[in-house]
Amino acid sequence: MSFDSWRGTVGVIKPTYRPGSLEEFIKLLPDGISCIPLYVGFQEGTVDEFKKALEAIEAKVQELAKIGVDLIHPEGAPPFMVHGAKRERELLDEWERRYGIPVVTSGTTQADAMRALGMRRIVGVTYFQGAINDMFAQYFTDVGFEVLSMEGIDVPFKDVGRLSSHEIYAHTRAAFRKHRNVDGVYMLGAGWRVMDILEPLEQDLEVPLAAANTVRLWAVMRHFGVRQRIPGYGRLLAELPKLDDESEAR
Secondary structure, three states: OOOOOOOEEEEEEEOOOOOOHHHHHHHHOOOOEEEEEEEOOOOOOOHHHHHOOHHHHHHHHHHHHHHOOOEEEEOOOHHHHOOOHHHHHHHHHHHHHHHOOOEOOHHHHHHHHHHHOOOOEEEEEEOOOOHHHHHHHHHHHHOOOEEEEEEEOOOOHHHHHHOOHHHHHHHHHHHHHOOOOOOEEEEOOOOOOOOOOHHHHHHHHOOOEEEHHHHHHHHHHHHHOOOOOOOOOOHHHHHOOOOHHHHHHO
């Protein structure tokens, strides 16, 4: 690698060319952690498109490995969740053996973050409709969560970024209020802009939230051993909770 970052370099593989999430991520990264982005370029947001993407994603993993990053993060929960948690784990193990660099997905880091936040009975919200939401729910069921619902907002895939955060707030609150004894809310996807509502929504619902970009930041900092709290975006970044096994190890 012809460059060096004193805390580490993460290579991310963005699922779409939508602006917003990458800028948010880089803006909040602590000093000393650098980011190299590559893109897949999903257009349709369908199960079929996601299922066919593994070869393209691996090509980007290989490219980042050749560059010499310290951590590889293919973003986007759907491309892996549609294959199920077992197949996802097999792919990650295979890629890590092949390329010699740690690889994490959105799903694996999100599950870890929700465990760290004490979430077990969850309500999920997405910007997808139909059977794909059942696949998302099954993924989290398979890794140990009780999924009370996985409710999509009705918006074309190409227009997700045009949703206002207030619309997303209303959708999330309505989904949450349909259920009792919820101990956390999962917000799938970095396509919608939610950073400004995370803290007020968490305060109003009185449960923790796991959202794509906050989880990504938490996971990257955790990997590099950085404990720099970031207030204003909910408990995950403000408190940097550890997993149970990490707490016991200290």
